[in-house]
Amino acid sequence: MPKVGLVVDSTCDMSAEEIRNLNVELAPLRVTFGDETFLDTVEITPQEFYRRLSVADELPKTSQPAPKQFSECFDRLVAQGCDSIVSLSLSSAISGTYQTSTIVAKEYDIPIYCIDTRNVTQGLATILLAACDLREKGCTGEEIADQIKIIARQTQLLFVIYSMDNLVKGGRAGRSAGLAASLLDIKPILTMGEDGVITPFKKCKGKKRAVAELAKYVASCSSEMGPLNYTLINTTEPDDIDMLREAFAEAGVVGQEIHTGSNGAVIGTYVPEACGVAFYPQEWDR
Secondary structure (H helix, E strand, O other): OOOEEEEEEHHHOOOHHHHHHOOOEEEOOEEEEOOEEEEEOOOEOHHHHHHHHHHOOOOOEEEOOOHHHHHHHHHHHHHOOOOEEEEEEOOOOOOOHHHHHHHHHOOOOOOEEEEEOOOOHHHHHHHHHHHHHHHHOOOOHHHHHHHHHHHHHHOEEEEEEOOOHHHHHOOOOOHHHHHHHHHOOEEEEEEEOOOOOEEEEEEEEOHHHHHHHHHHHHHHHHHHHOOEEEEEEEOOOOOHHHHHHHHHHHHOOOEEEEEEEEOOHHHHOOOOOEEEEEEEEOOOOO
Protein backbone atom coordinates (compact mmCIF):
# COMPACT_ATOMS: atom_id res chain seq x y z
CA MET A 1 0.00 0.00 0.00
CA PRO A 2 1.40 3.44 -0.89
CA LYS A 3 2.44 5.73 1.94
CA VAL A 4 1.31 9.25 1.01
CA GLY A 5 2.09 12.31 3.08
CA LEU A 6 -0.33 15.24 3.14
CA VAL A 7 0.54 18.88 3.75
CA VAL A 8 -1.84 21.82 4.04
CA ASP A 9 -1.31 25.47 4.89
CA SER A 10 -2.93 27.00 7.95
CA THR A 11 -5.63 28.85 6.02
CA CYS A 12 -7.59 25.59 6.09
CA ASP A 13 -8.59 26.98 9.49
CA MET A 14 -8.63 23.62 11.25
CA SER A 15 -7.30 23.38 14.78
CA ALA A 16 -3.85 21.96 15.52
CA GLU A 17 -5.56 19.00 17.19
CA GLU A 18 -7.70 18.31 14.12
CA ILE A 19 -4.62 18.45 11.89
CA ARG A 20 -2.77 15.99 14.15
CA ASN A 21 -5.71 13.61 14.24
CA LEU A 22 -5.84 13.62 10.43
CA ASN A 23 -2.11 12.81 10.28
CA VAL A 24 -1.43 15.90 8.16
CA GLU A 25 1.53 18.29 8.24
CA LEU A 26 0.73 21.99 8.67
CA ALA A 27 2.61 24.84 6.96
CA PRO A 28 1.61 27.92 8.97
CA LEU A 29 1.18 31.41 7.58
CA ARG A 30 2.24 34.33 9.77
CA VAL A 31 -0.01 36.83 11.55
CA THR A 32 1.41 40.16 12.70
CA PHE A 33 -0.21 42.49 15.26
CA GLY A 34 1.96 45.58 15.52
CA ASP A 35 5.47 44.30 16.28
CA GLU A 36 4.33 40.81 17.33
CA THR A 37 4.33 38.00 14.75
CA PHE A 38 2.75 34.60 15.32
CA LEU A 39 2.62 31.36 13.37
CA ASP A 40 -1.04 30.93 12.48
CA THR A 41 -2.72 28.05 14.38
CA VAL A 42 0.62 27.00 15.91
CA GLU A 43 1.25 30.09 18.08
CA ILE A 44 -2.16 31.79 17.92
CA THR A 45 -5.58 30.14 17.99
CA PRO A 46 -8.63 31.57 16.23
CA GLN A 47 -10.06 32.50 19.63
CA GLU A 48 -6.95 34.49 20.55
CA PHE A 49 -6.81 35.99 17.05
CA TYR A 50 -10.38 37.33 17.31
CA ARG A 51 -9.75 38.59 20.86
CA ARG A 52 -6.76 40.57 19.67
CA LEU A 53 -8.58 41.73 16.54
CA SER A 54 -11.46 43.15 18.61
CA VAL A 55 -9.13 45.53 20.47
CA ALA A 56 -6.55 46.26 17.75
CA ASP A 57 -6.17 49.84 16.54
CA GLU A 58 -4.99 48.60 13.16
CA LEU A 59 -5.79 45.43 11.25
CA PRO A 60 -3.17 42.69 11.50
CA LYS A 61 -1.07 41.68 8.52
CA THR A 62 -0.77 38.14 7.23
CA SER A 63 2.07 36.67 5.19
CA GLN A 64 2.73 33.38 3.45
CA PRO A 65 4.79 30.59 5.03
CA ALA A 66 8.54 30.89 4.79
CA PRO A 67 10.19 28.23 2.59
CA LYS A 68 11.50 26.51 5.71
CA GLN A 69 7.93 25.85 6.87
CA PHE A 70 7.42 23.66 3.82
CA SER A 71 10.86 22.06 3.95
CA GLU A 72 10.27 21.08 7.59
CA CYS A 73 6.94 19.48 6.66
CA PHE A 74 8.43 17.64 3.69
CA ASP A 75 11.46 16.50 5.73
CA ARG A 76 9.26 14.98 8.43
CA LEU A 77 7.21 13.07 5.86
CA VAL A 78 10.31 11.78 4.08
CA ALA A 79 11.70 10.64 7.45
CA GLN A 80 8.44 8.74 8.04
CA GLY A 81 9.01 6.79 4.83
CA CYS A 82 6.42 8.47 2.60
CA ASP A 83 6.90 7.58 -1.07
CA SER A 84 5.04 10.69 -2.28
CA ILE A 85 3.53 13.88 -0.88
CA VAL A 86 0.46 15.94 -1.79
CA SER A 87 0.59 19.59 -0.68
CA LEU A 88 -2.60 21.67 -0.68
CA SER A 89 -2.47 25.47 -0.72
CA LEU A 90 -4.92 28.33 -0.64
CA SER A 91 -5.69 30.17 -3.86
CA SER A 92 -2.61 31.49 -5.65
CA ALA A 93 -4.69 34.52 -6.63
CA ILE A 94 -4.60 35.80 -3.04
CA SER A 95 -1.28 34.43 -1.71
CA GLY A 96 2.15 33.29 -2.84
CA THR A 97 1.91 30.17 -0.65
CA TYR A 98 1.39 27.78 -3.58
CA GLN A 99 4.36 29.23 -5.46
CA THR A 100 6.58 28.80 -2.40
CA SER A 101 5.55 25.16 -1.99
CA THR A 102 6.36 24.38 -5.63
CA ILE A 103 9.84 25.92 -5.35
CA VAL A 104 10.66 23.95 -2.20
CA ALA A 105 9.23 20.71 -3.66
CA LYS A 106 11.83 20.73 -6.42
CA GLU A 107 14.54 20.03 -3.85
CA TYR A 108 13.24 16.51 -3.11
CA ASP A 109 13.74 13.18 -4.84
CA ILE A 110 10.27 11.77 -4.14
CA PRO A 111 7.25 13.09 -6.08
CA ILE A 112 5.64 16.08 -4.39
CA TYR A 113 2.36 17.20 -5.95
CA CYS A 114 1.61 20.84 -5.11
CA ILE A 115 -1.99 21.84 -5.72
CA ASP A 116 -3.46 25.31 -5.99
CA THR A 117 -6.95 24.63 -4.64
CA ARG A 118 -8.28 28.04 -5.73
CA ASN A 119 -9.97 28.12 -2.36
CA VAL A 120 -9.38 29.13 1.23
CA THR A 121 -10.58 28.65 4.81
CA GLN A 122 -13.24 25.93 5.13
CA GLY A 123 -13.24 25.46 1.36
CA LEU A 124 -9.62 24.32 1.71
CA ALA A 125 -10.54 22.24 4.78
CA THR A 126 -13.29 20.47 2.83
CA ILE A 127 -10.83 19.63 0.04
CA LEU A 128 -8.30 18.39 2.62
CA LEU A 129 -10.87 16.02 4.11
CA ALA A 130 -11.48 14.60 0.64
CA ALA A 131 -7.73 14.04 0.23
CA CYS A 132 -7.63 12.21 3.57
CA ASP A 133 -10.50 9.95 2.44
CA LEU A 134 -8.66 9.14 -0.81
CA ARG A 135 -5.51 8.31 1.15
CA GLU A 136 -7.50 5.98 3.40
CA LYS A 137 -8.76 4.18 0.28
CA GLY A 138 -5.17 3.38 -0.68
CA CYS A 139 -4.74 5.85 -3.55
CA THR A 140 -1.24 6.80 -4.64
CA GLY A 141 -0.01 10.37 -4.38
CA GLU A 142 -0.51 10.86 -8.11
CA GLU A 143 -4.06 9.48 -7.93
CA ILE A 144 -4.90 11.71 -4.97
CA ALA A 145 -3.50 14.77 -6.75
CA ASP A 146 -5.43 14.05 -9.95
CA GLN A 147 -8.71 13.50 -8.12
CA ILE A 148 -8.25 16.43 -5.74
CA LYS A 149 -7.81 18.76 -8.71
CA ILE A 150 -11.27 17.68 -9.90
CA ILE A 151 -12.82 18.06 -6.44
CA ALA A 152 -11.19 21.47 -5.95
CA ARG A 153 -12.70 22.74 -9.21
CA GLN A 154 -16.15 21.68 -7.98
CA THR A 155 -15.82 23.00 -4.42
CA GLN A 156 -17.77 26.17 -3.74
CA LEU A 157 -17.31 28.52 -0.78
CA LEU A 158 -19.90 31.14 0.14
CA PHE A 159 -20.26 33.29 3.22
CA VAL A 160 -22.56 35.99 4.55
CA ILE A 161 -20.84 39.12 5.92
CA TYR A 162 -22.55 40.74 8.91
CA SER A 163 -20.38 43.85 9.03
CA MET A 164 -18.23 45.67 6.46
CA ASP A 165 -16.26 47.62 9.08
CA ASN A 166 -13.00 45.72 8.60
CA LEU A 167 -13.35 45.70 4.82
CA VAL A 168 -13.49 49.48 5.01
CA LYS A 169 -10.56 49.61 7.47
CA GLY A 170 -8.46 47.42 5.22
CA GLY A 171 -9.23 49.42 2.10
CA ARG A 172 -11.27 46.59 0.56
CA ALA A 173 -14.44 48.72 0.45
CA GLY A 174 -15.07 52.47 0.40
CA ARG A 175 -16.35 54.22 3.50
CA SER A 176 -19.53 55.27 1.72
CA ALA A 177 -20.23 51.69 0.70
CA GLY A 178 -19.67 50.51 4.25
CA LEU A 179 -21.90 53.21 5.71
CA ALA A 180 -24.68 52.51 3.21
CA ALA A 181 -24.53 48.79 3.95
CA SER A 182 -24.74 49.48 7.68
CA LEU A 183 -27.65 51.93 7.43
CA LEU A 184 -29.62 49.70 5.05
CA ASP A 185 -28.79 46.48 6.95
CA ILE A 186 -27.27 45.02 3.79
CA LYS A 187 -25.57 41.65 4.25
CA PRO A 188 -23.41 40.77 1.25
CA ILE A 189 -22.84 37.16 0.26
CA LEU A 190 -19.34 36.52 -1.11
CA THR A 191 -17.96 33.52 -2.98
CA MET A 192 -14.71 32.24 -4.45
CA GLY A 193 -14.72 32.78 -8.19
CA GLU A 194 -13.33 30.25 -10.66
CA ASP A 195 -10.17 32.36 -10.79
CA GLY A 196 -9.66 31.91 -7.04
CA VAL A 197 -10.56 35.49 -6.15
CA ILE A 198 -13.20 36.40 -3.56
CA THR A 199 -16.08 38.02 -5.46
CA PRO A 200 -19.58 39.34 -4.67
CA PHE A 201 -22.36 36.79 -5.07
CA LYS A 202 -25.49 38.58 -3.85
CA LYS A 203 -26.68 41.34 -1.52
CA CYS A 204 -29.58 40.80 0.87
CA LYS A 205 -31.38 42.96 3.40
CA GLY A 206 -30.96 41.47 6.83
CA LYS A 207 -29.05 38.50 8.18
CA LYS A 208 -32.02 36.13 8.20
CA ARG A 209 -32.82 36.76 4.54
CA ALA A 210 -29.17 36.42 3.54
CA VAL A 211 -28.85 33.06 5.26
CA ALA A 212 -32.12 31.91 3.67
CA GLU A 213 -30.82 32.93 0.23
CA LEU A 214 -27.58 31.10 0.89
CA ALA A 215 -29.48 27.95 1.88
CA LYS A 216 -31.75 28.28 -1.15
CA TYR A 217 -28.73 28.38 -3.46
CA VAL A 218 -27.10 25.35 -1.82
CA ALA A 219 -30.40 23.46 -2.10
CA SER A 220 -30.56 24.26 -5.81
CA CYS A 221 -27.02 22.90 -6.21
CA SER A 222 -27.93 19.67 -4.41
CA SER A 223 -30.97 19.34 -6.68
CA GLU A 224 -28.84 19.84 -9.78
CA MET A 225 -25.66 17.98 -8.75
CA GLY A 226 -27.01 15.39 -6.35
CA PRO A 227 -26.20 15.07 -2.64
CA LEU A 228 -23.41 17.30 -1.36
CA ASN A 229 -20.60 16.98 1.15
CA TYR A 230 -20.56 20.26 3.03
CA THR A 231 -18.85 22.14 5.83
CA LEU A 232 -20.66 24.82 7.85
CA ILE A 233 -18.78 27.97 8.84
CA ASN A 234 -19.11 30.40 11.74
CA THR A 235 -16.71 32.95 13.17
CA THR A 236 -17.49 34.57 16.51
CA GLU A 237 -21.10 33.44 17.01
CA PRO A 238 -21.45 29.71 17.88
CA ASP A 239 -25.24 29.77 17.34
CA ASP A 240 -24.66 30.40 13.63
CA ILE A 241 -24.09 26.68 13.03
CA ASP A 242 -27.57 25.82 14.32
CA MET A 243 -29.01 28.71 12.31
CA LEU A 244 -27.40 27.32 9.15
CA ARG A 245 -28.61 23.79 9.87
CA GLU A 246 -32.18 25.03 10.29
CA ALA A 247 -31.99 27.07 7.08
CA PHE A 248 -30.58 24.11 5.15
CA ALA A 249 -33.33 21.82 6.43
CA GLU A 250 -36.01 24.34 5.53
CA ALA A 251 -34.55 24.89 2.06
CA GLY A 252 -34.29 21.15 1.41
CA VAL A 253 -30.51 20.81 1.08
CA VAL A 254 -29.62 17.18 0.38
CA GLY A 255 -26.25 15.90 1.52
CA GLN A 256 -23.95 15.22 4.46
CA GLU A 257 -22.43 17.67 6.90
CA ILE A 258 -18.81 16.51 7.13
CA HIS A 259 -17.30 19.27 9.26
CA THR A 260 -17.86 22.57 11.02
CA GLY A 261 -15.26 25.30 11.33
CA SER A 262 -14.49 28.99 11.39
CA ASN A 263 -12.74 31.64 9.34
CA GLY A 264 -9.24 32.14 10.68
CA ALA A 265 -6.69 34.91 10.42
CA VAL A 266 -6.51 35.47 6.65
CA ILE A 267 -10.23 35.82 5.90
CA GLY A 268 -11.13 36.76 9.48
CA THR A 269 -9.00 39.90 9.28
CA TYR A 270 -11.49 41.40 6.86
CA VAL A 271 -14.69 39.49 7.67
CA PRO A 272 -14.61 38.66 11.39
CA GLU A 273 -18.38 38.47 11.58
CA ALA A 274 -19.71 35.96 9.08
CA CYS A 275 -21.18 32.53 8.49
CA GLY A 276 -21.19 30.32 5.42
CA VAL A 277 -20.69 26.98 3.74
CA ALA A 278 -18.23 25.08 1.57
CA PHE A 279 -19.39 22.10 -0.48
CA TYR A 280 -18.81 19.78 -3.41
CA PRO A 281 -21.04 17.06 -4.94
CA GLN A 282 -20.63 13.55 -3.56
CA GLU A 283 -20.69 12.28 -7.15
CA TRP A 284 -17.86 14.63 -8.03
CA ASP A 285 -16.25 12.36 -10.62
CA ARG A 286 -19.19 11.98 -12.93
